[in-house]
Amino acid sequence: MNWGKELRAFRQRTGLKQEAAAHLLGVSQAYVSRLENSTASPSSQLEAKLERLLQEPEHRPLFEHFRTTISHSPHLISMLAEVDGKIIVDTVSEALRDHGTPFHRLAPGEVLESSNSDVIEILDAFLDLGAFSGRIASMQVTWTYNNEGDPVSHWRTTEIPVRDDAGRWYLHGAHVEITAEEKQQLLRDWDGPIKVRTFADEDEGAAPSPANDTEAA
Structure with a gap:
């Protein structure tokens, strides 16, 4: 772990001055400055102090509490991140983990990939539309899981972009299983599998825009 980077982020998040951080850790302000600039490395004893300080509930980033609400949710919830052009599973709820197919392979830190054409189209749209x-303010998608040997299922997912304490964007997804007939109705209503709401839509109360032309998908 980069303790200097973590300490600086902690101070920025909490508004703590270097002098106050030094007092909490039992070191000098000059040492805190060197640590944050990566010109000093903490001893094992100081590492333990840093870990305790950063893990105290009142000092944890707000977004970590948000992740916890997702992890323990009784609903089918996931959160995705984008790293170097790839979509990564960040967090999944207990209910999603326990649901089984089609979410049985989702694990935090894994690259989200699929051979399913519905899912491939939607993952590409996440990146192309700037999710x-x-x-975007929100996105709704409908898709079918149809892998050989597994039960076929149809889904409607609502994706909401959210930001962490450092300004990184994630997609919070709520999944609802639907019937084949309901999926077909959504495809007609949305003119395709994706419905996007922009911030302009939010401001003006306009209807969400379809995002199902060839360039968007």
């Missing part, structure tokens, strides 16, 4: 850069 991980704050360009």
Whole structure:
């Protein structure tokens, strides 16, 4: 772990001055400065102090509490991140883990990949439409899981972009199983598998925009 980076982020998050951080850790302000600039490395004893300080509930980033609400949710919830052009599973709820197919392979830290054409189209749309850069307010998608040997199922997912304490964007997804008939109705209503709401829509109360032309998908 980069303790200097973690300590600086902690101070920025809490508004703590270097002098106050030094007092909590039992070191000098100059040492805190060197630590944050990566010109000093903490001893094992100081590492233990840093870990205790950063893990105290009142000092944890707000977004970590948000992750916890997802992890323990009784609903089918996931949160995705984008790293180097790939979509990564960040957090999944207990209910999603326990549900089984089609979510049985989702694990935090794993790259989200699929051979399913519905899912591939939607993952591409997440990147193309700027879901991980704050360009949309929300997105609804409908898709079918149809892998050989597994039961076929149809889904409606609502994706909401959220930001962490450092300004990174994530997609919070709520999943609802639907019937084949309901999926077909959504495809007609949305003119495709994706419905996007922009911030302009939010401001003006306009209807969400379909995002199902060839360039968007």
